[in-house]
Amino acid sequence: MKMLSTIRHTGLFIVALLLVPDHAWALQPHGAPEGLYVHQMSHVLFTGALIYLYWHTRRTPELSNKGWHYLQLFCILFAGWNMLALVGHESARLLNPSDFIDKASWNEQVAGPITPIKMVYFITKMDHLLYVPALLALVIGLRSLSKDAQREADK
Amino acid sequence: MNALSLLPANIIDICGSGLAIFLSFMALRYSRILVKIEPNNFIWGFLFYFCVAMAAFSLSRGVGHIARILLVFSGYGAFWKQLSPYSGGFNTMLIISTAAVTIYYHKGLDAYKAIRSEAEKLSDANTRLFASATELKLLNTHLEEIVEERTRNLSKSEKKLRNFFENSKDIIYFCDELGYLSSVNSSGRRLLDIDESLEKVSFFDLFVNKDDRERYVGELKKNGFVRDLEIECKGRDGSIRNILFTSNTVYDENNNMVGCEGIGKDMTRLKTITDQLINREKMASVGEMAAGVAHEINTPLGIILGYTQLMMDDYEQGSEAYTNLEVMERQTKACRKIVADLLKFSRQAESVKTALDINALIEEVLAVTEHSLNIEQVEVIRHFSPELPQVTGDTEKLRQVIINLCNNAQYALAEKGGGQIIISTQENQDTVQITVMDTGTGIPDEIKNKIFDPFFTTKAVGKGTGLGLSVIYGIIQEHGGTITVESPVNDPKTGKEINGTAFHIRLPLSAAADSTTRENT
Incomplete structure (x- = not known):
């Protein structure tokens, strides 16, 4: 009896819904800035991850040889690059097409007067000056670790 | 400043992107080497995946940057505009992936450390187990030999101790x-x-x-x-x-x-020998003293006796004075006898030694004493060896030895109201053994070592001087023989122990008899 009553009430509710239709909004719309926000947040996340990796390798006694010191340097440099990139993206967002001269050409320039935002944009545009040394530290660190491991394996 | 040229930034962008791609792949290569060396090492695995993500990110980003500059500066800006979201999205995705790999690394590291710790323990346990198994195997192989050797050693040791114990x-x-x-x-x-x-x-x-x-x-x-x-x-x-x-x-x-x-x-034998030595020394000392005393007393006694006998000539027989002088003469003679005995004991009396037949000597003594012995209910039994060799000795002194022994036996048997005196002679190695045994009361153990002492007697006062056995001892010593006492004794018939005393005298054979005996043998 109780089961029949439940089925009856559920059926009446479904019929009522079908008889009174309206806007559903089943999917959330994604606007244009969302991609940039996600990208910026990914930089923050990556920075946090690298700082954590640096902190963890520093406090782990087993990870204290030369190779790991280079890996720790990589973490610092690459976390710095992430912050630089984040600032660069923000500064680019704040500039207008009128702030550039001969855009889309090899003579492209930042138009004067040079404001701090423009200067920051200019500096952050050369982020590879941090990115490449960071990767170089990673390579040296891994090379050192691989040599140690090979020496250990040869014993 | 009017304008800032972006040319250096673009050149750095192109070169940096290329270098970044190259370096990221170099890093990937080294991480790959690490994984190849130790495929089960979690940290190397983590670094490899991290480098894969980094290489992908660098490649995506570097290619994107170079493509952007080349397309935009070549007039294909519209095309880049279509491509740009994909490149950016891809970059974002790779950054997040790399961050995720890094964040979760510590959990993996903990698990790896725990597993490695357990593996090391297991490995240690295995090593120990293997060493124990090897040792056990070795022990098992040699166990039989070890047991056999130890048993042999134990048996040897036990035998040694057993022999020592028993022997x-x-x-x-x-x-x-x-x-x-x-x-x-x-x-x-x-x-x-x-x-x-x-x-x-x-x-x-x-x-x-x-x-x-x-x-x-x-x-x-x-x-x-x-x-x-x-x-x-x-x-x-x-x-x-x-x-x-x-x-x-x-x-x-x-x-x-x-x-x-x-x-x-x-220590019985040693004690006996020691006692004998002490006794011999004691007897020698007493003998010296007795000899000294006897010599000193003998002369005055001779004078007293001489004067007494001279005075007796001055009085009539039967008178009171004559009777008194007779008593003096008798007592002086008794004193002289004691002195003579002392001299015999101390071997100071002169001896005339000849070869003599002991059996004949004993028969001479018994001829005189046997009658009185029989009156006292004493039976004399003879066990003489018929082929007894001669000994060298003073006939008178040896006769006195037999008389004294018979007197002592008679005294002992008188207390029991009669008995037997068994006198036996036999040749024993280089000696003639004379045994005078009685079935009397015997000699208690406490006084056995005193009986040869001068003046020691168990007789009542006036019955004996205590010089009889001392004189015998002195005479036998003078003849180079020995005298021992045995009490109680074994009955010659039944072999049972009975009360009584036996004196065993051993006298050396005379030189002639000894040589005759040797010739006969």
Whole structure:
């Protein structure tokens, strides 16, 4: 009896819904800035991850040889690059097409007067000056670790 | 400043992107080497995946940057605009992936460390197990040999100790706290005449003096040992032996006394020899003194006797004075006899030695004394050896020896109202042995070592001077012989022990007889 009553009430509710239709909004719309926000947040996340990796390798006694010191340097440099990139993206967002001269050409320039935002944009545009040394530290660190491991394996 | 050229930034962008791609792949290569060296190492695995993400990111980003510059600066900006979201999205995705790999690395590292720790423990356990198994295998292989060798050594050691125990001429014994013997060697059984079950024999019951038991147990309890304790022991056969004991207390695990173990050395023979030596020295000293006294007294006695006899000529026989002088003469003669005996004992009396037949000498004595012996209910039995060789000696003195022995025997038998005197002679090695045995009351052990002392007598005052056996001793010593006493004695007929005394005299054969005997043999 109780089961029949439940089925009856559920059926009446479904019929009522079908008889009174309206806007559903089943999917959330994604606007244009969302991609940039996600990208910026990914930089923050990556920075946090690298700082954590640096902190963890520093406090782990087993990870204290030369190779790991280079890996720790990589973490610092690459976390710095992430912050630089984040600032660069923000500064680019704040500039207008009128702030550039001969855009889309090899003579492209930042138009004067040079404001701090423009200067920051200019500096952050050369982020590879941090990115490449960071990767170089990673390579040296891994090379050192691989040599140690090979020496250990040869014993 | 009017404008800033972005050309350096773009050049750095292109070159940096290329270098970044190159370096990221170099890093990937080294991480790959690490994984190849140790495929099971989690950290190398993490670094490899991190480098994969970094290489992908660098490649995506570098290619994107180069493409952007080339497309935009070549007039294909519209195309780049379509491509740009994909490149950016891809970059974002790779950054997040790399960050995710990094964030979760520590959990993996912990798990890896835990597994590695367990693996190391397992490896250690395996190593130990393998070493134990190898050792066990080795032990198992040699176990039989080891057991055999140890058994052999044990048997050898046991045999050595057993031989020492059984072959020792001293008593070796073990007994419990109550003194019951648990083990005793064959010498101990023989010396103490133990032939029954050991459980029934109390070690302390073998002690003659009860005080010795208290002394022995007291020292064991107090010191834990007994050293060189001389105790008089009585064997089951009744023989007395002087044993020198050295013993140790045996304790249980609670340090309670549970028995003793020790060694006993038979000192009886040594003690007898020592006593004999002491006695001989004593007799020699007494002899010297007696000789001195006798010499000093003999002359005045001679003068007294001479004057007494001269005075007797001045008085009539039967007068009171004459009777008194007779008493003086008799007593002076008695004194002279004592002096003469003392001189004989001290071997100061002159001797005339000839080769003589002992059997004939004894017969001469018995011819005089046997009658009076028979009156006293004493039967004389002769066991003379018919082929007895001659000895060299003073006939008178040896006759006195036999007379004195017969007198002593007669005195002993008179107390019992009669009995037998058995006189036997026999050749014994290089000596002639004369035995005079009576079935009288015997001599107690306490006085056995005193009977040859001058003036020692058990007779009533006036019945004897105590010089008879002393004179015999002196005469036999003068003849180079020995005299020993045995009491009680064995009955020659039944072989049983009876009361009585036997004197055994051994005299050396005369030189002529000795040579004759040797020629005959």
